[in-house]
Amino acid sequence: MAKLQKSIDKRNALIDATITLVNNAGFHATPMSKIAKMANVSPATIYLYFENKQDLVNKTYIDVKAQYTAFAFKDYKETMSVEEGFEHIWKRIADFKLNASESAMFLSQCDNTPIIDEPSLQEGIKHLQPLLNLWKRGKAEGIIKPISDYLLYAYAINPLSFLMTAQKRGTFKLDEKQIEEAYEAAWSSIKK
Amino acid sequence: MAKLQKSIDKRNALIDATITLVNNAGFHATPMSKIAKMANVSPATIYLYFENKQDLVNKTYIDVKAQYTAFAFKDYKETMSVEEGFEHIWKRIADFKLNASESAMFLSQCDNTPIIDEPSLQEGIKHLQPLLNLWKRGKAEGIIKPISDYLLYAYAINPLSFLMTAQKRGTFKLDEKQIEEAYEAAWSSIKK
DNA sequence: CAAATAAAAGTGAACGTTCATTCTTTTTTA
DNA sequence: TAAAAAAGAATGAACGTTCACTTTTATTTG
Known part of the structure:
Protein backbone atom coordinates (compact mmCIF):
# COMPACT_ATOMS: atom_id res chain seq x y z
CA MET A 1 0.00 0.00 0.00
CA GLU A 51 -10.87 20.11 -4.43
CA ASN A 52 -11.82 22.83 -6.85
CA LYS A 53 -10.96 26.38 -7.88
CA GLN A 54 -12.32 27.92 -4.69
CA ASP A 55 -10.32 25.51 -2.57
CA LEU A 56 -7.19 26.37 -4.56
CA VAL A 57 -7.53 30.08 -3.86
CA ASN A 58 -8.46 29.55 -0.20
CA LYS A 59 -5.42 27.37 0.37
CA THR A 60 -3.21 29.81 -1.47
CA TYR A 61 -4.45 32.60 0.77
CA ILE A 62 -3.80 30.65 3.95
CA ASP A 63 -0.35 29.63 2.75
CA VAL A 64 0.69 33.16 1.87
CA LYS A 65 -0.73 34.59 5.07
CA ALA A 66 1.26 32.09 7.11
CA GLN A 67 4.46 33.00 5.27
CA TYR A 68 3.71 36.66 5.87
CA THR A 69 3.24 36.39 9.62
CA ALA A 70 6.17 34.00 10.02
CA PHE A 71 8.31 36.63 8.34
CA ALA A 72 6.83 39.45 10.40
CA PHE A 73 7.54 37.87 13.79
CA LYS A 74 10.92 36.34 12.99
CA ASP A 75 13.45 37.22 15.72
CA TYR A 76 10.83 39.05 17.75
CA LYS A 77 11.11 38.23 21.45
CA GLU A 78 8.50 38.96 24.07
CA THR A 79 11.33 40.16 26.28
CA MET A 80 11.83 43.20 24.06
CA SER A 81 10.49 46.52 25.30
CA VAL A 82 7.21 47.66 23.74
CA GLU A 83 8.84 50.31 21.60
CA GLU A 84 11.69 48.07 20.52
CA GLY A 85 9.32 45.19 19.74
CA PHE A 86 7.01 47.38 17.74
CA GLU A 87 9.81 48.83 15.68
CA HIS A 88 11.16 45.37 15.01
CA ILE A 89 7.83 43.95 13.84
CA TRP A 90 6.90 47.07 11.90
CA LYS A 91 10.13 47.01 9.95
CA ARG A 92 9.83 43.32 9.14
CA ILE A 93 6.32 43.92 7.84
CA ALA A 94 7.55 46.86 5.78
CA ASP A 95 10.30 44.66 4.39
CA PHE A 96 7.81 41.99 3.42
CA LYS A 97 5.30 44.32 1.83
CA LEU A 98 7.86 46.19 -0.17
CA ASN A 99 10.03 43.28 -1.26
CA ALA A 100 7.80 40.23 -1.37
CA SER A 101 5.31 42.38 -3.14
CA GLU A 102 3.75 39.62 -5.26
CA SER A 103 2.66 37.91 -2.08
CA ALA A 104 1.63 41.16 -0.46
CA MET A 105 -0.43 42.21 -3.46
CA PHE A 106 -2.19 38.89 -3.47
CA LEU A 107 -3.14 39.32 0.19
CA SER A 108 -4.32 42.83 -0.43
CA GLN A 109 -6.56 41.66 -3.24
CA CYS A 110 -7.98 38.90 -1.07
CA ASP A 111 -8.63 41.25 1.83
CA ASN A 112 -10.57 43.70 -0.33
CA THR A 113 -12.73 41.39 -2.42
CA PRO A 114 -15.17 38.54 -1.88
CA ILE A 115 -12.94 35.88 -3.46
CA ILE A 116 -11.92 34.19 -0.21
CA ASP A 117 -14.58 32.53 1.89
CA GLU A 118 -15.14 33.63 5.47
CA PRO A 119 -13.65 30.56 7.25
CA SER A 120 -10.39 30.98 5.36
CA LEU A 121 -10.26 34.69 6.21
CA GLN A 122 -10.72 33.83 9.88
CA GLU A 123 -8.00 31.20 9.64
CA GLY A 124 -5.65 33.86 8.27
CA ILE A 125 -6.28 36.33 11.11
CA LYS A 126 -5.19 34.00 13.91
CA HIS A 127 -1.50 34.45 13.29
CA LEU A 128 -1.44 38.14 14.29
CA GLN A 129 -1.72 37.34 17.99
CA PRO A 130 1.85 38.32 19.00
CA LEU A 131 1.25 41.86 17.75
CA LEU A 132 -2.02 42.14 19.67
CA ASN A 133 -0.26 40.90 22.79
CA LEU A 134 2.44 43.53 22.36
CA TRP A 135 -0.19 46.24 22.10
CA LYS A 136 -1.95 44.97 25.19
CA ARG A 137 1.30 45.23 27.08
CA GLY A 138 1.92 48.70 25.63
CA LYS A 139 -1.49 49.89 26.80
CA ALA A 140 -0.92 48.44 30.27
CA GLU A 141 2.40 50.24 30.52
CA GLY A 142 0.80 53.50 29.39
CA ILE A 143 3.01 53.71 26.32
CA ILE A 144 0.37 53.05 23.69
CA LYS A 145 -2.98 54.81 23.32
CA PRO A 146 -5.81 52.92 25.00
CA ILE A 147 -7.79 52.48 21.79
CA SER A 148 -9.22 49.53 19.86
CA ASP A 149 -6.82 47.11 18.17
CA TYR A 150 -8.62 47.83 14.91
CA LEU A 151 -7.65 51.48 15.19
CA LEU A 152 -4.08 50.62 16.08
CA TYR A 153 -3.83 48.29 13.11
CA ALA A 154 -5.47 50.79 10.76
CA TYR A 155 -2.89 53.45 11.60
CA ALA A 156 0.23 51.50 12.44
CA ILE A 157 0.20 48.69 9.90
CA ASN A 158 -2.36 49.14 7.17
CA PRO A 159 -0.79 52.22 5.57
CA LEU A 160 2.01 49.94 4.40
CA SER A 161 -0.48 48.16 2.15
CA PHE A 162 -1.42 51.41 0.51
CA LEU A 163 2.22 52.35 -0.01
CA MET A 164 2.96 48.92 -1.43
CA THR A 165 0.10 49.21 -3.91
CA ALA A 166 1.19 52.68 -5.00
CA GLN A 167 4.76 51.50 -5.42
CA LYS A 168 3.64 48.43 -7.37
CA ARG A 169 1.64 50.66 -9.70
CA GLY A 170 4.89 52.48 -10.38
CA THR A 171 3.55 55.86 -9.39
CA PHE A 172 6.25 56.35 -6.77
CA LYS A 173 9.17 54.64 -5.04
CA LEU A 174 9.67 54.30 -1.29
CA ASP A 175 13.33 54.86 -0.39
CA GLU A 176 15.14 54.30 2.90
CA LYS A 177 14.49 57.83 4.13
CA GLN A 178 10.78 57.54 3.41
CA ILE A 179 10.56 54.26 5.24
CA GLU A 180 11.95 56.04 8.29
CA GLU A 181 9.39 58.81 7.83
CA ALA A 182 6.65 56.22 7.53
CA TYR A 183 7.80 54.49 10.71
CA GLU A 184 7.85 57.82 12.48
CA ALA A 185 4.26 58.52 11.33
CA ALA A 186 3.13 55.04 12.38
CA TRP A 187 4.63 55.35 15.83
CA SER A 188 3.36 58.85 16.46
CA SER A 189 -0.17 57.82 15.56
CA ILE A 190 -0.31 55.10 18.20
CA LYS A 191 2.06 56.19 20.99
CA LYS A 192 0.43 57.85 23.97
CA MET B 1 -32.11 64.99 -29.66
CA GLU B 51 -20.28 49.54 -24.82
CA ASN B 52 -19.62 46.32 -22.96
CA LYS B 53 -19.10 44.92 -19.49
CA GLN B 54 -15.69 46.54 -19.03
CA ASP B 55 -17.08 49.91 -20.04
CA LEU B 56 -19.91 49.49 -17.56
CA VAL B 57 -17.55 48.90 -14.66
CA ASN B 58 -15.16 51.68 -15.72
CA LYS B 59 -18.00 54.19 -15.93
CA THR B 60 -19.38 53.00 -12.61
CA TYR B 61 -15.99 53.54 -11.02
CA ILE B 62 -15.64 57.06 -12.39
CA ASP B 63 -19.19 57.93 -11.36
CA VAL B 64 -18.73 56.73 -7.80
CA LYS B 65 -15.34 58.37 -7.45
CA ALA B 66 -16.81 61.69 -8.55
CA GLN B 67 -19.63 61.38 -6.00
CA TYR B 68 -17.07 60.55 -3.34
CA THR B 69 -14.86 63.56 -3.90
CA ALA B 70 -17.82 65.90 -4.37
CA PHE B 71 -19.01 64.75 -0.96
CA ALA B 72 -15.55 65.04 0.57
CA PHE B 73 -14.99 68.66 -0.44
CA LYS B 74 -18.50 69.95 0.09
CA ASP B 75 -18.44 73.19 2.14
CA TYR B 76 -14.65 73.20 2.23
CA LYS B 77 -13.25 76.67 1.63
CA GLU B 78 -9.67 77.50 0.79
CA THR B 79 -9.93 80.33 3.28
CA MET B 80 -10.06 77.85 6.15
CA SER B 81 -6.93 77.37 8.23
CA VAL B 82 -4.90 74.25 7.45
CA GLU B 83 -5.97 72.46 10.60
CA GLU B 84 -9.60 73.46 10.27
CA GLY B 85 -9.67 72.52 6.57
CA PHE B 86 -8.10 69.15 7.22
CA GLU B 87 -10.51 68.30 9.99
CA HIS B 88 -13.42 69.30 7.79
CA ILE B 89 -12.34 67.19 4.84
CA TRP B 90 -11.29 64.26 7.02
CA LYS B 91 -14.65 64.12 8.74
CA ARG B 92 -16.55 64.32 5.48
CA ILE B 93 -14.50 61.43 4.13
CA ALA B 94 -15.10 59.46 7.31
CA ASP B 95 -18.80 60.15 6.97
CA PHE B 96 -18.82 58.92 3.39
CA LYS B 97 -16.82 55.78 4.06
CA LEU B 98 -18.84 54.77 7.06
CA ASN B 99 -22.31 55.66 5.81
CA ALA B 100 -22.18 55.38 2.04
CA SER B 101 -20.37 52.15 2.56
CA GLU B 102 -21.70 50.39 -0.52
CA SER B 103 -20.02 53.01 -2.65
CA ALA B 104 -16.91 53.03 -0.52
CA MET B 105 -16.57 49.25 -0.65
CA PHE B 106 -16.90 49.32 -4.38
CA LEU B 107 -14.07 51.85 -4.65
CA SER B 108 -11.93 49.83 -2.30
CA GLN B 109 -12.42 46.73 -4.42
CA CYS B 110 -11.54 48.64 -7.58
CA ASP B 111 -8.43 50.15 -6.02
CA ASN B 112 -7.09 46.77 -4.95
CA THR B 113 -7.78 44.61 -7.99
CA PRO B 114 -7.14 44.68 -11.72
CA ILE B 115 -10.79 45.12 -12.71
CA ILE B 116 -10.56 48.78 -13.69
CA ASP B 117 -8.34 49.74 -16.59
CA GLU B 118 -5.49 52.22 -16.07
CA PRO B 119 -7.02 55.23 -17.90
CA SER B 120 -10.12 55.06 -15.73
CA LEU B 121 -8.01 54.81 -12.56
CA GLN B 122 -6.10 57.93 -13.63
CA GLU B 123 -9.38 59.70 -14.36
CA GLY B 124 -10.50 58.93 -10.81
CA ILE B 125 -7.39 60.37 -9.16
CA LYS B 126 -7.72 63.87 -10.57
CA HIS B 127 -10.43 64.97 -8.17
CA LEU B 128 -8.24 64.88 -5.06
CA GLN B 129 -6.43 68.08 -5.93
CA PRO B 130 -7.97 70.32 -3.21
CA LEU B 131 -6.56 68.03 -0.51
CA LEU B 132 -3.09 68.08 -2.08
CA ASN B 133 -3.26 71.87 -2.23
CA LEU B 134 -4.18 72.02 1.42
CA TRP B 135 -1.21 69.85 2.35
CA LYS B 136 1.10 72.01 0.26
CA ARG B 137 -0.07 75.02 2.20
CA GLY B 138 0.32 73.13 5.47
CA LYS B 139 3.91 72.23 4.65
CA ALA B 140 4.69 75.82 3.66
CA GLU B 141 3.32 77.06 6.96
CA GLY B 142 5.35 74.47 8.86
CA ILE B 143 2.22 72.85 10.29
CA ILE B 144 2.37 69.59 8.37
CA LYS B 145 5.36 67.26 8.08
CA PRO B 146 7.40 67.89 4.93
CA ILE B 147 6.88 64.38 3.56
CA SER B 148 5.51 62.90 0.33
CA ASP B 149 1.81 63.24 -0.40
CA TYR B 150 1.67 59.46 -0.71
CA LEU B 151 2.81 59.14 2.89
CA LEU B 152 0.35 61.76 4.06
CA TYR B 153 -2.48 60.00 2.27
CA ALA B 154 -1.41 56.59 3.57
CA TYR B 155 -1.58 57.76 7.18
CA ALA B 156 -4.24 60.44 7.18
CA ILE B 157 -6.87 59.04 4.83
CA ASN B 158 -6.29 55.43 3.90
CA PRO B 159 -6.85 53.97 7.38
CA LEU B 160 -10.51 54.89 6.97
CA SER B 161 -10.78 52.34 4.18
CA PHE B 162 -9.49 49.62 6.45
CA LEU B 163 -11.91 50.61 9.21
CA MET B 164 -14.77 50.69 6.73
CA THR B 165 -13.96 47.19 5.50
CA ALA B 166 -13.72 45.82 9.04
CA GLN B 167 -17.01 47.44 9.96
CA LYS B 168 -18.68 46.12 6.82
CA ARG B 169 -17.49 42.62 7.68
CA GLY B 170 -19.32 43.04 10.97
CA THR B 171 -16.25 42.34 13.09
CA PHE B 172 -16.55 45.66 14.88
CA LYS B 173 -18.46 48.92 14.95
CA LEU B 174 -16.98 52.41 14.84
CA ASP B 175 -18.85 54.69 17.24
CA GLU B 176 -18.62 58.48 17.68
CA LYS B 177 -15.89 58.24 20.29
CA GLN B 178 -13.76 56.00 18.09
CA ILE B 179 -14.14 58.35 15.16
CA GLU B 180 -12.68 61.08 17.36
CA GLU B 181 -9.83 58.77 18.34
CA ALA B 182 -9.23 57.96 14.69
CA TYR B 183 -9.16 61.62 13.77
CA GLU B 184 -6.70 62.25 16.60
CA ALA B 185 -4.45 59.44 15.28
CA ALA B 186 -4.69 60.76 11.72
CA TRP B 187 -3.79 64.27 12.71
CA SER B 188 -0.94 63.26 14.98
CA SER B 189 0.63 61.17 12.27
CA ILE B 190 0.88 64.08 9.82
CA LYS B 191 1.18 67.22 11.98
CA LYS B 192 4.67 68.52 12.45
C1' DC C 1 16.91 -9.79 -7.59
C1' DA C 2 13.85 -9.58 -11.51
C1' DA C 3 9.63 -10.09 -13.30
C1' DA C 4 4.84 -9.45 -12.33
C1' DT C 5 1.35 -6.90 -10.41
C1' DA C 6 -0.97 -3.34 -8.00
C1' DA C 7 -1.61 1.40 -6.82
C1' DA C 8 -0.95 6.28 -7.47
C1' DA C 9 -0.13 10.13 -10.16
C1' DG C 10 -0.79 12.37 -14.21
C1' DT C 11 -2.91 13.41 -18.69
C1' DG C 12 -5.71 15.30 -22.91
C1' DA C 13 -10.00 15.39 -24.66
C1' DA C 14 -14.74 15.97 -23.90
C1' DC C 15 -19.02 17.45 -21.44
C1' DG C 16 -22.40 20.36 -19.79
C1' DT C 17 -23.09 24.83 -18.36
C1' DT C 18 -22.70 29.67 -18.18
C1' DC C 19 -21.95 33.94 -20.02
C1' DA C 20 -21.25 38.24 -22.93
C1' DT C 21 -22.96 39.80 -26.81
C1' DT C 22 -25.96 40.06 -31.00
C1' DC C 23 -30.14 39.45 -33.75
C1' DT C 24 -34.91 39.88 -34.56
C1' DT C 25 -39.11 41.48 -33.06
C1' DT C 26 -42.16 44.37 -30.29
C1' DT C 27 -43.24 48.56 -27.75
C1' DT C 28 -42.83 53.31 -26.75
C1' DT C 29 -42.31 58.09 -27.89
C1' DA C 30 -42.68 62.34 -30.26
C1' DT D 1 -46.20 56.72 -38.32
C1' DA D 2 -41.41 56.60 -38.32
C1' DA D 3 -37.56 56.37 -35.48
C1' DA D 4 -35.62 55.23 -31.04
C1' DA D 5 -35.69 52.20 -27.11
C1' DA D 6 -36.42 47.94 -25.12
C1' DA D 7 -37.21 43.14 -24.96
C1' DG D 8 -36.38 38.17 -25.29
C1' DA D 9 -34.47 34.51 -27.67
C1' DA D 10 -30.43 32.89 -29.97
C1' DT D 11 -25.39 32.22 -30.58
C1' DG D 12 -20.81 30.96 -30.08
C1' DA D 13 -16.97 30.97 -27.18
C1' DA D 14 -14.93 29.90 -22.79
C1' DC D 15 -14.76 27.70 -18.62
C1' DG D 16 -14.63 24.34 -14.53
C1' DT D 17 -14.73 19.83 -13.96
C1' DT D 18 -14.85 14.86 -15.07
C1' DC D 19 -13.69 10.72 -17.58
C1' DA D 20 -11.17 7.10 -19.60
C1' DC D 21 -6.78 6.14 -20.22
C1' DT D 22 -1.39 6.08 -19.82
C1' DT D 23 2.79 6.50 -17.26
C1' DT D 24 5.31 6.18 -13.12
C1' DT D 25 6.27 4.30 -8.69
C1' DA D 26 5.89 0.94 -5.13
C1' DT D 27 5.05 -3.79 -3.57
C1' DT D 28 4.83 -8.66 -3.98
C1' DT D 29 6.24 -13.07 -5.65
C1' DG D 30 9.10 -16.93 -7.43
Missing part, protein backbone atom coordinates in the same frame (compact mmCIF):
# COMPACT_ATOMS: atom_id res chain seq x y z
CA ALA A 2 1.83 3.05 -1.24
CA LYS A 3 1.80 6.16 0.85
CA LEU A 4 0.62 9.28 -0.93
CA GLN A 5 3.69 10.81 -2.44
CA LYS A 6 2.47 13.73 -4.40
CA SER A 7 5.21 16.16 -5.02
CA ILE A 8 5.25 19.21 -2.82
CA ASP A 9 6.98 20.97 -5.67
CA LYS A 10 3.93 20.68 -7.85
CA ARG A 11 1.70 22.04 -5.16
CA ASN A 12 4.02 25.00 -4.73
CA ALA A 13 4.17 25.57 -8.46
CA LEU A 14 0.38 25.68 -8.54
CA ILE A 15 0.26 28.13 -5.66
CA ASP A 16 2.89 30.37 -7.22
CA ALA A 17 1.09 30.36 -10.55
CA THR A 18 -2.15 31.23 -8.80
CA ILE A 19 -0.57 34.23 -7.06
CA THR A 20 0.97 35.58 -10.24
CA LEU A 21 -2.06 35.13 -12.45
CA VAL A 22 -4.59 36.36 -9.90
CA ASN A 23 -2.46 39.47 -9.35
CA ASN A 24 -2.52 40.18 -13.05
CA ALA A 25 -6.10 39.44 -13.94
CA GLY A 26 -8.12 38.73 -10.81
CA PHE A 27 -9.39 35.38 -9.62
CA HIS A 28 -12.44 34.94 -11.81
CA ALA A 29 -10.57 36.06 -14.91
CA THR A 30 -7.90 33.43 -14.36
CA PRO A 31 -8.83 30.07 -15.92
CA MET A 32 -7.68 26.81 -14.41
CA SER A 33 -6.15 25.99 -17.77
CA LYS A 34 -3.77 28.95 -17.48
CA ILE A 35 -2.79 28.08 -13.93
CA ALA A 36 -2.09 24.54 -15.11
CA LYS A 37 -0.02 25.75 -18.03
CA MET A 38 2.10 28.08 -15.90
CA ALA A 39 2.71 25.28 -13.40
CA ASN A 40 3.59 22.85 -16.21
CA VAL A 41 0.84 20.50 -15.30
CA SER A 42 -2.36 19.18 -16.82
CA PRO A 43 -5.59 20.91 -15.76
CA ALA A 44 -6.80 17.62 -14.36
CA THR A 45 -3.77 17.41 -12.10
CA ILE A 46 -4.89 20.46 -10.14
CA TYR A 47 -7.80 18.38 -8.88
CA LEU A 48 -5.41 15.89 -7.33
CA TYR A 49 -4.09 18.64 -5.09
CA PHE A 50 -7.16 20.79 -4.54
CA ALA B 2 -31.70 61.27 -30.09
CA LYS B 3 -28.96 60.77 -27.55
CA LEU B 4 -30.71 62.29 -24.57
CA GLN B 5 -33.84 60.27 -24.98
CA LYS B 6 -32.37 57.45 -23.03
CA SER B 7 -33.46 57.63 -19.47
CA ILE B 8 -30.94 58.68 -16.86
CA ASP B 9 -32.93 56.64 -14.37
CA LYS B 10 -32.13 53.45 -16.20
CA ARG B 11 -28.45 54.32 -16.33
CA ASN B 12 -28.46 54.95 -12.60
CA ALA B 13 -30.31 51.73 -11.90
CA LEU B 14 -27.66 49.86 -13.86
CA ILE B 15 -24.85 51.56 -11.98
CA ASP B 16 -26.48 50.88 -8.62
CA ALA B 17 -27.02 47.25 -9.50
CA THR B 18 -23.41 46.95 -10.59
CA ILE B 19 -22.16 48.35 -7.28
CA THR B 20 -24.31 46.02 -5.20
CA LEU B 21 -23.60 42.87 -7.15
CA VAL B 22 -19.88 43.50 -7.58
CA ASN B 23 -19.59 44.11 -3.84
CA ASN B 24 -21.21 40.78 -3.14
CA ALA B 25 -19.55 38.56 -5.69
CA GLY B 26 -16.78 40.43 -7.49
CA PHE B 27 -16.87 41.74 -11.02
CA HIS B 28 -16.12 38.61 -13.00
CA ALA B 29 -18.56 36.56 -10.95
CA THR B 30 -21.37 39.00 -11.69
CA PRO B 31 -23.20 38.16 -14.93
CA MET B 32 -24.72 40.85 -17.09
CA SER B 33 -28.01 38.97 -16.84
CA LYS B 34 -28.08 39.53 -13.07
CA ILE B 35 -27.25 43.19 -13.39
CA ALA B 36 -30.05 43.50 -15.92
CA LYS B 37 -32.50 41.69 -13.68
CA MET B 38 -31.70 43.83 -10.65
CA ALA B 39 -32.10 46.99 -12.74
CA ASN B 40 -35.38 45.71 -14.17
CA VAL B 41 -34.08 45.81 -17.69
CA SER B 42 -33.29 43.39 -20.46
CA PRO B 43 -29.65 42.31 -20.85
CA ALA B 44 -29.69 43.78 -24.34
CA THR B 45 -30.64 47.18 -22.96
CA ILE B 46 -27.37 47.46 -21.06
CA TYR B 47 -25.66 47.73 -24.44
CA LEU B 48 -27.65 50.85 -25.28
CA TYR B 49 -26.03 52.58 -22.30
CA PHE B 50 -22.59 51.00 -22.21
